[in-house]
Amino acid sequence: MAWVGRELRSTIDKNGTLVLSLDQVELTEPGDDEVVVCVEATPVNPSDIGLLLGPADLSHIEPPEGSQAPCLKLTVPPARLGAVAGRIGQSLPVGNEGAGTVVAAGRNAAALQGKRVGMYGGAMYADYRKINMREVIPLPDGASAADGASMFINPLTALGFVETARREGHKAIVHTPAASNLGQMLQRICLADGIPLVNIVRSEEQAALLRSIGATHVLNSKDEDFATRLTDAVAETGATIAFDAIGGGKLGSDILQAMERAAARTPGAYSRYGTTVFKQLYIYGSLDTAPTMLDRAALGYAWSVSAWLLFHYLPKAGPDVVQRLRQRVADELTTTFASHYTRTIGLAEVLQADVLRAFDRKATGEKFLIDPSLG
Amino acid sequence: MAWVGRELRSTIDKNGTLVLSLDQVELTEPGDDEVVVCVEATPVNPSDIGLLLGPADLSHIEPPEGSQAPCLKLTVPPARLGAVAGRIGQSLPVGNEGAGTVVAAGRNAAALQGKRVGMYGGAMYADYRKINMREVIPLPDGASAADGASMFINPLTALGFVETARREGHKAIVHTPAASNLGQMLQRICLADGIPLVNIVRSEEQAALLRSIGATHVLNSKDEDFATRLTDAVAETGATIAFDAIGGGKLGSDILQAMERAAARTPGAYSRYGTTVFKQLYIYGSLDTAPTMLDRAALGYAWSVSAWLLFHYLPKAGPDVVQRLRQRVADELTTTFASHYTRTIGLAEVLQADVLRAFDRKATGEKFLIDPSLG
Numbered sequence: 071m072a073w074v075g076r077e078l079r080s081t082i083d084k085n086g087t088l089v090l091s092l093d094q095v096e097l098t099e100p101g102d103d104e105v106v107v108c109v110e111a112t113p114v115n116p117s118d119i120g121l122l123l124g125p126a127d128l129s130h131i132e133p134p135e136g137s138q139a140p141c142l143k144l145t146v147p148p149a150r151l152g153a154v155a156g157r158i159g160q161s162l163p164v165g166n167e168g169a170g171t172v173v174a175a176g177r178n179a180a181a182l183q184g185k186r187v188g189m190y191g192g193a194m195y196a197d198y199r200k201i202n203m204r205e206v207i208p209l210p211d212g213a214s215a216a217d218g219a220s221m222f223i224n225p226l227t228a229l230g231f232v233e234t235a236r237r238e239g240h241k242a243i244v245h246t247p248a249a250s251n252l253g254q255m256l257q258r259i260c261l262a263d264g265i266p267l268v269n270i271v272r273s274e275e276q277a278a279l280l281r282s283i284g285a286t287h288v289l290n291s292k293d294e295d296f297a298t299r300l301t302d303a304v305a306e307t308g309a310t311i312a313f314d315a316i317g318g319g320k321l322g323s324d325i326l327q328a329m330e331r332a333a334a335r336t337p338g339a340y341s342r343y344g345t346t347v348f349k350q351l352y353i354y355g356s357l358d359t360a361p362t363m364l365d366r367a368a369l370g371y372a373w374s375v376s377a378w379l380l381f382h383y384l385p386k387a388g389p390d391v392v393q394r395l396r397q398r399v400a401d402e403l404t405t406t407f408a409s410h411y412t413r414t415i416g417l418a419e420v421l422q423a424d425v426l427r428a429f430d431r432k433a434t435g436e437k438f439l440i441d442p443s444l445g
Numbered sequence: 446m447a448w449v450g451r452e453l454r455s456t457i458d459k460n461g462t463l464v465l466s467l468d469q470v471e472l473t474e475p476g477d478d479e480v481v482v483c484v485e486a487t488p489v490n491p492s493d494i495g496l497l498l499g500p501a502d503l504s505h506i507e508p509p510e511g512s513q514a515p516c517l518k519l520t521v522p523p524a525r526l527g528a529v530a531g532r533i534g535q536s537l538p539v540g541n542e543g544a545g546t547v548v549a550a551g552r553n554a555a556a557l558q559g560k561r562v563g564m565y566g567g568a569m570y571a572d573y574r575k576i577n578m579r580e581v582i583p584l585p586d587g588a589s590a591a592d593g594a595s596m597f598i599n600p601l602t603a604l605g606f607v608e609t610a611r612r613e614g615h616k617a618i619v620h621t622p623a624a625s626n627l628g629q630m631l632q633r634i635c636l637a638d639g640i641p642l643v644n645i646v647r648s649e650e651q652a653a654l655l656r657s658i659g660a661t662h663v664l665n666s667k668d669e670d671f672a673t674r675l676t677d678a679v680a681e682t683g684a685t686i687a688f689d690a691i692g693g694g695k696l697g698s699d700i701l702q703a704m705e706r707a708a709a710r711t712p713g714a715y716s717r718y719g720t721t722v723f724k725q726l727y728i729y730g731s732l733d734t735a736p737t738m739l740d741r742a743a744l745g746y747a748w749s750v751s752a753w754l755l756f757h758y759l760p761k762a763g764p765d766v767v768q769r770l771r772q773r774v775a776d777e778l779t780t781t782f783a784s785h786y787t788r789t790i791g792l793a794e795v796l797q798a799d800v801l802r803a804f805d806r807k808a809t810g811e812k813f814l815i816d817p818s819l820g
Contacts (some may be wrong), residue, residue, distance in 0.1 A: 156716075
């Protein structure tokens with residue numbers, strides 16, 4: 071038996087033409103350890119958008135003439151081509167995670183037959199996905215595919231932040247942008263685990279949302295007295311680690327400076343080299359692709375700015391930790407790790423210019439879910 | 446008995462006036478564990494200049510009217526005052542290290558009487574310095590005060606780089622600006638210890654100087670093909686750690702990108718999140734006080750940019766390591782750790798506007814030594 075369905079692919083050629091296409095693919099029988107899952111829900115995460123659109127210029131989007139398959143053409147400006155040199159000419163499937171129903175199972179995976187599962191591993195923007203049984207987790211009774219669609223990246227990232235902070239000896243955390251699905255999960259984890267969290271948002275609506283789930287430290291970076299309030303919040307909580315998905319500009323630098331100012335309030339802590347309090351900024355996304363501006367004046371000499379990536383963190387954390395985190399996600403799927411979507415679209419809708427532009431805005435609070443059965 | 450001499454001090458008041466003055470101070474008898482050293486040579490390091498001049502504007506320097514003592518007034522622009530808030534109103538002695546002859550010794554330090562020693566601990570821009578015996582090291586026979594004046598900061602920093610690189614699992618190092626006294630020491634250490642070193646300089650003269658002491662990888666950042674050559678040198682050596690005293694601008698980012706490009710040459714190493722090869726940039730100075738510009742495009746998600754400071758490193762390294770490093774400096778003082786000075790000045794000359802401006806240029810290859818006996 072075989073399963074025929076659509077699969078979304080993104081290809082950049084050496085001239086900078088990026089083609090998005092919905093290809094017909096045929097899946098053969100699953101191997102002994104494999105299952106075939108009918109995809110019912112798959113989220114649009116920033117990391118998916120990076121793969122889908124690369125550094126393309128979204129002001130010109132054109133459907134190619136005379137094409138049979140659903141297809142769309144974008145252009146990557148020459149200056150940005152170097153950043154994607156490693157993927158030139160490769161037809162890349164998209165979609166890191168999703169959920170659906172097991173429609174076929176190999177010999178060792180028979181127990182999963184007919185079950186609804188969450189899964190992780192790429193190529194989820196498709197009607198069907200064949201996948202190793204170890205990469206799927208059966209959903210709790212009553213959980214929908216939408217509930218399970220985002221049970222890997224955001225939950226494990228939020229849990230990974232808390233594990234990282236603990237392992238590196240920090241007692242409180244700063245997070246931005248804090249009102250995202252991930253940010254809400256992080257706030258719920260921190261409340262449950264007793265870890266003070268300083269949330270930085272960009273609007274009063276986002277602040278209100280976070281307060282409604284129990285956040286006590288919520289700062290709007292657009293407020294005039296933001297720097298002072300941030301320093302106060304950092305001093306009150308003792309936060310010395312921050313996670314930042316914005317990346318570009320000077321917010322990360324501002325956070326480190328607030329930590330240094332807070333540390334310098336301890337009498338005797340100041341020297342001409344700054345305090346000895348170690349301050350860590352992790353950049354885990356790139357919502358703003360502009361360069362990170364690190365103003366070292368008044369920052370001292372005890373700080374680090376590093377990249378944080380789930381796919382680098384998990385192997386370092388080790389299988390025992392990963393298993394513990396996965397179990398917590400499954401146990402608290404519809405509470406701590408509940409995700410919210412503002413719009414559900416079909417697979418073919420991804421090839422619409424206005425949808426792509428909405429993806430590219432990466433606005434906090436705007437979150438897409440793809441349900442291939444919608445078309 | 447008492448020793449009366451001059452001591453250079455730097456004071457910034459709350460209005461931003463920075464006063465440099467040569468004060469008369471009187472040193473009393475040394476305690477049991479102390480010695481009094483007649484200072485014969487003390488270098489002008491970037492860290493000294495930071496304390497001496499703060500973020501003052503050197504375009505206006507005026508001698509204050511009617512002052513008795515040698516004295517000079519500078520102005521710190523209001524926008525830069527926040528960076529030195531912790532030192533406002535404090536009269537700070539200057540000069541991290543130096544060398545001289547022990548003219549008085551406490552009971553437990555009697556063996557040092559009459560000896561020429563190198564020493565570390567601040568307030569060295571003075572005629573006399575009273576100091577704990579544990580902060581001095583007797584110079585080898587035949588070594589001059591100039592030989593021993595810089596036996597702490599640069600040698601221990603260069604050795605600290607190599608220790609840090611080894612401890613963190615790196616097999617080759619990138620350094621900039623590489624032609625400094627510190628850079629030359631680092632090259633000699635790396636040659637002795639068999640660690641490949643990629644030197645980045647800003648002129649052909651500096652490149653020639655480094656080659657003359659055995660450097661094989663020397664790159665001029667002003668060359669048009671610098672980025673390509675840096676990538677090649679990094680690929681050839683396997684360098685994944687860099688030490689940078691410039692700090693401002695995009696050179697640090699360029700170095701990390703070269704490391705990432707070099708790592709991506711390994712077939713299969715590329716993914717859309719970059720390679721998994723961890724790249725570390727340490728900023729250990731601030732010759733350029735402008736913000737660090739970190740261009741994260743094409744950098745992947747396995748990197749860290751951190752501050753490196755000798756005074757934070759040594760306590761972390763522990764007393765055994767520090768003792769081993771100090772011993773190596775003493776053993777190789779006039780070879781590996783030889784320092785070169787382009788100009789020797791008296792203590793009073795520090796209060797001359799043209800001398801201060803020469804300090805502030807922080808030009809590689811221009812290095813001042815102060816000999817208080819010259820006036």
